[in-house]
Amino acid sequence: GVAGERGVRASLTARDRVGIQDFVLLDAYTSESAFLDNLRKRFHENLIYTYVGTLLVSVNPYKDLDIYSKKQMDTYMGVNFFELPPHIYALADNVFRTMLSEFNNHFILISGESGAGKTEASKKILQFYAVSCPSTKLLNNVRDRLLLSNPVLEAFGNAKTLKNDNSSRFGKYMDIQFDHRGGAVGGHILSYLLEKSRVVHQNHGERNFHIFYQLVEGGEEDLLRWLGLERNCKNYRYLVQGDCAKVSSINDKSDWKTVQKALSVIDFSESDTEHLFGIIASVLHLGNLKFEADARGYATIKNNQETHWVSKVNCLSVLQQGLTHRKIEAKTEEVLSPFSVEHAVYARDALAKAIYGRTFNWLVNKINESLDSSRKMVVGLLDIYGFEVFSVNSFEQFCINYCNEKLQQLFIQLTLKSEQEEYELEGIEWEPVPYFNNKIICDLVEEKFRGIISLLDEECLRPGEATDLTFLEKMEEKIGGHPHFVTHKLADKNTRKTLERGDFRLLHYAGEVTYYWLMYYSSLFHKVMQHSKNAIIKHCFPSSEPDNKKRPETVVTQFKNSLVGLTEILTSKEPWYVRCIKPNESKQPAKFDDVLVRHQVKYLGLMEHLRVRRAGFAYRRKYEIFLQRYKALCPDTWPNWKGTPAEGVRCLIKHLGYKTDEYKLGRTKIFIRHPRTLFATEDAFQVCKHQLATRIQAKYKGYRVKENYLKQKEAVIHPVCLSVRGELGRSRFIKGFMTRNQPACIDNSEYLAYVRQNYLTRLKENLPKSVLDMDSWLTPPPILKEVNELFMFLKNSPCYIVWMLLLLQLLLKAQTSSMFKGKKENYPLSVCRPFVDTRIGKIVLIVFHFIIHYGVPVVKYDRNGFRPRLRQLIFTQEAAYLVEETKIKQRIDFTSLKGVSVSNLSDNFLILHVTCDDIKQKGDLVLQCDFLYEALTNLKSSLSVFSVRFDIQPGREGFVDFKSGQESMVYRAKNGHLMVVSVDRKSNS
Ligand SMILES: Nc1ncnc2c1ncn2[C@@H]1O[C@H](COP(=O)(O)OP(=O)(O)OP(=O)(O)O)[C@@H](O)[C@H]1O
Numbered sequence: 001g002v003a004g005e006r007g008v009r010a011s012l013t014a015r016d017r018v019g020i021q022d023f024v025l026l027d028a029y030t031s032e033s034a035f036l037d038n039l040r041k042r043f044h045e046n047l048i049y050t051y052v053g054t055l056l057v058s059v060n061p062y063k064d065l066d067i068y069s070k071k072q073m074d075t076y077m078g079v080n081f082f083e084l085p086p087h088i089y090a091l092a093d094n095v096f097r098t099m100l101s102e103f104n105n106h107f108i109l110i111s112g113e114s115g116a117g118k119t120e121a122s123k124k125i126l127q128f129y130a131v132s133c134p135s136t137k138l139l140n141n142v143r144d145r146l147l148l149s150n151p152v153l154e155a156f157g158n159a160k161t162l163k164n165d166n167s168s169r170f171g172k173y174m175d176i177q178f179d180h181r182g183g184a185v186g187g188h189i190l191s192y193l194l195e196k197s198r199v200v201h202q203n204h205g206e207r208n209f210h211i212f213y214q215l216v217e218g219g220e221e222d223l224l225r226w227l228g229l230e231r232n233c234k235n236y237r238y239l240v241q242g243d244c245a246k247v248s249s250i251n252d253k254s255d256w257k258t259v260q261k262a263l264s265v266i267d268f269s270e271s272d273t274e275h276l277f278g279i280i281a282s283v284l285h286l287g288n289l290k291f292e293a294d295a296r297g298y299a300t301i302k303n304n305q306e307t308h309w310v311s312k313v314n315c316l317s318v319l320q321q322g323l324t325h326r327k328i329e330a331k332t333e334e335v336l337s338p339f340s341v342e343h344a345v346y347a348r349d350a351l352a353k354a355i356y357g358r359t360f361n362w363l364v365n366k367i368n369e370s371l372d373s374s375r376k377m378v379v380g381l382l383d384i385y386g387f388e389v390f391s392v393n394s395f396e397q398f399c400i401n402y403c404n405e406k407l408q409q410l411f412i413q414l415t416l417k418s419e420q421e422e423y424e425l426e427g428i429e430w431e432p433v434p435y436f437n438n439k440i441i442c443d444l445v446e447e448k449f450r451g452i453i454s455l456l457d458e459e460c461l462r463p464g465e466a467t468d469l470t471f472l473e474k475m476e477e478k479i480g481g482h483p484h485f486v487t488h489k490l491a492d493k494n495t496r497k498t499l500e501r502g503d504f505r506l507l508h509y510a511g512e513v514t515y516y517w518l519m520y521y522s523s524l525f526h527k528v529m530q531h532s533k534n535a536i537i538k539h540c541f542p543s544s545e546p547d548n549k550k551r552p553e554t555v556v557t558q559f560k561n562s563l564v565g566l567t568e569i570l571t572s573k574e575p576w577y578v579r580c581i582k583p584n585e586s587k588q589p590a591k592f593d594d595v596l597v598r599h600q601v602k603y604l605g606l607m608e609h610l611r612v613r614r615a616g617f618a619y620r621r622k623y624e625i626f627l628q629r630y631k632a633l634c635p636d637t638w639p640n641w642k643g644t645p646a647e648g649v650r651c652l653i654k655h656l657g658y659k660t661d662e663y664k665l666g667r668t669k670i671f672i673r674h675p676r677t678l679f680a681t682e683d684a685f686q687v688c689k690h691q692l693a694t695r696i697q698a699k700y701k702g703y704r705v706k707e708n709y710l711k712q713k714e715a716v717i718h719p720v721c722l723s724v725r726g727e728l729g730r731s732r733f734i735k736g737f738m739t740r741n742q743p744a745c746i747d748n749s750e751y752l753a754y755v756r757q758n759y760l761t762r763l764k765e766n767l768p769k770s771v772l773d774m775d776s777w778l779t780p781p782p783i784l785k786e787v788n789e790l791f792m793f794l795k796n797s798p799c800y801i802v803w804m805l806l807l808l809q810l811l812l813k814a815q816t817s818s819m820f821k822g823k824k825e826n827y828p829l830s831v832c833r834p835f836v837d838t839r840i841g842k843i844v845l846i847v848f849h850f851i852i853h854y855g856v857p858v859v860k861y862d863r864n865g866f867r868p869r870l871r872q873l874i875f876t877q878e879a880a881y882l883v884e885e886t887k888i889k890q891r892i893d894f895t896s897l898k899g900v901s902v903s904n905l906s907d908n909f910l911i912l913h914v915t916c917d918d919i920k921q922k923g924d925l926v927l928q929c930d931f932l933y934e935a936l937t938n939l940k941s942s943l944s945v946f947s948v949r950f951d952i953q954p955g956r957e958g959f960v961d962f963k964s965g966q967e968s969m970v971y972r973a974k975n976g977h978l979m980v981v982s983v984d985r986k987s988n989s
Helices: 004-013 014-026 031-045 070-076 088-102 118-132 139-157 210-218 221-227 252-265 269-288 306-316 321-322 341-370 397-423 439-446 450-463 467-479 528-532 533-541 555-569 593-605 605-617 624-631 645-656 675-716 719-740 748-765 787-796 800-819 842-847 931-940
Strands: 048-054 055-057 108-112 169-180 182-194 291-293 299-301 327-331 331-340 378-382 485-487 504-508 510-516 575-583 618-620 663-664 669-672 852-861 868-875 879-884 888-895 899-902 910-915 924-929 949-953 960-965 967-972 977-981
Touching: 014 397, 014 555, 031 055, 031 593, 031 605, 048 299, 055 088, 055 605, 070 118, 088 108, 088 118, 088 169, 088 378, 088 467, 088 575, 108 118, 108 397, 108 555, 118 139, 118 169, 118 575, 139 169, 139 182, 139 210, 139 252, 139 341, 169 306, 210 221, 210 252, 210 269, 221 269, 252 269, 269 306, 269 341, 269 533, 291 341, 299 321, 299 341, 299 605, 321 327, 321 341, 331 868, 341 533, 378 555, 397 439, 397 510, 397 605, 439 450, 439 504, 450 467, 450 555, 450 605, 467 485, 504 924, 575 593, 593 605, 593 931, 605 868, 618 624, 624 645, 624 675, 669 842, 852 931, 868 888, 868 931, 899 931, 910 931, 910 960
Parallel strands: 055 575, 108 378, 108 575, 899 949, 960 977
Antiparallel strands: 048 055, 169 182, 169 378, 291 299, 327 331, 485 504, 504 510, 618 669, 663 669, 852 868, 852 924, 868 879, 879 888, 899 910, 910 924, 967 977
16 A cells, blocks of 8 residues: 555655645644654654654754765655655755756745754755765866855854854855756855854854954964964954853864865965955954044054054055044035044944955855856755844844744745635635734834834934934834834833833744844945955945945845845745754753743744644645646546536546545635545556556557658668668568568668678678688678778788787677577677777776776666766776776775676666675676677676676566666666666567
């Protein structure tokens, strides 16, 4: 039954399969507690993945599990979602195959709290694609760049926080671009809202971005000297505020090396890296700049040494003035107004943040340049910061949490809402499943004129001084009554105690967060930076910006717009979800905190998702599509249905005997409640399909026979053929052909083979008196030009080397004959071409130092997944080698070669059986070779000193099954074996 079900499922489209799988799996969870129990039990058994429908839930194990090996990847490749335990590879593989079969774009949204495992999940998906996609030299290059962009982005965009030692401090959306064959041909990265405040300030127990520590700890002596840096993080104010420059889980020195290497692979020139690290160093120097008040109380820079280094590495000269003055524009002229010390410190930090932030954007663009291709289809990976609640939540947390609200809203729209709306739209009776729709919070933040962002914009850009308090009052006035907004003034007595006057609280879908931030907007240093000779800084602060005439966009509006862009990107693609869950707050393995997990399960909307999917239907299809697929099952709808598709489906399901509770008919679609109903229909279709196929085949065969007859007739009238055999030969040939009635394999080349064969038969009957008496040899027909030339040559200068060569050929062919004659179906047909001593390019031969006996191109089939790979098979005196271009992939000593098998059919497969106790060997090799007889004869002669079993097997060889069929093909069968189908040649030979 299971096998039958699998067969049925395999025949559905990828999307059907996933939809049905979704439904089947949901049966396991009856309540939230049951779901949690299951999650906990699995977690303790190291089963960190669970499906909720098609959505993958991952619980961070906080320890390395042996589930990400190459072997695991192979196991999940090309296997249906439900056939193996849940895994991130299964999801990645399904997305990939759905993309290839439907030719559309997809995205995987990875969400969860900080430290829940989002970045790790996205890396696992990327690694899976890197291994599973087809590989060529060019594609490998792209793959390396895609993979190596990660450590660079992590160095510049990740940092240690209290929650996660490698926390992504920016949002990342990455497109992996594929060609129509599934080769990964490129990528594109979008980054969102880097947490720039971290450059100048870190909370206790947290660090600045990794790259600063990597440079100071790992940078070469010369580089540090050139940048004016000392190898001690404690000397830099921007690196010591969290008081944890050194962390046991982070190795800055080795990470520095990784980043250096990665930069060179992704096309960063020497001058790029020089400028880049110049900027990193200058930020560190900036942080050490101190100010003191002059006699009038205005700021002046205290330590000139640091200014010198900032200027030197950034090639800047007007820094002093830029940091201690602001520009005031008064009608026609610009006036410089001096800063107080406090303002100067603020300006310094703002400059450091701006430099770092813009450099980060430059870095992302630069990586994109090295990855972008003219893409065909994409799988997008969205790994974006999770919902954050700290004791002090600033403007950045506000943006991050707003982003999470938007993504939750998208999730609701794409799953819960759209599913229920579809039933309504189709007029299907349906009891709505309640869920919390967070649109109300999104509106609170982003609504035009009334939302928090609009109010903030207004406050920032209005004339007069804007402060936190004026902004707060404005919010209280405009959105005071909103149920998700609270301030000290608006709160009830109990809540008021928990709020300061300057705070405001938002009741997010994931919990309450109290915000407090300082407003500031400045374009003070832009002019200064334009004078830099550092190419990156020049690029990041272009001279055309900012356009003073235009109302400047505030940071929050820029962010809002970028989220609108992101939503557009996502809604144009098919969604898939990975929900990451954090099992405990202390990053400990094997600790499952029920309260914490329950909270995440709640706000991630998992239970609602589950309920909606379970109450719904397993399968839905437009009437046209359903009818098109299954119309053959009903005599009234086959082959053509004249009425409307809806009537056709009605007629069809009546004929099939569907019970009324098994289905619902909507306005445009049929909805089927249980997978078993569909399985039964699909089963019936499979049976019916074969019967139909046989009928169509019979018709088609008749047509082909006729067509081929005409073709062959034309072929034998070809002038070459005529000149060889004359009219009599031609008519005899046509007669023979008609008797055999095997049109598909008869063409000019067979006729020529026939001529050769004929000559040899005549030669046998008229043997020469002596081999050296050339005149006694029968004259070969003109078509045997090579032989003729050889004879002419021998005639003129009898030469023993040539005779030796000829003899060698004869010996080899005799060897082949003794091995295969009468044992393998296509033996006589395929062996008539002359054997040569090697079939691989000279360049390959030159690269290897050993003496090569024979080389031939082959296709190697991986044992896991049976993916074909082009290789060269080379024999030397002691071993066989599998070579990719000029790289040896595998060596098989003849001493460890147990045997060689081929089938008795007309395929061109060979299997090399290798002793498995040699751990370096990867098991038996399955190879396909166009020159099978030549290769095996050569192998046999190389092996003569070794005792190797040489088998010709009927039909089956362990994990490879052979059979005859109408058409040659190779595919992975349902039993997991490689199925090799070859054309039946028996009747032909
Ligand atoms: N599948 C996994 N197997 C083993 N360890 C994991 C796995 N996923 C996550 N971890 C551990 O948890 C840590 C945090 O994971 P990760 O950086 O992916 O979290 P995140 O959700 O991206 O957090 P942030 O939002 O802060 O970037 C990792 O550094 C790793 O130590």
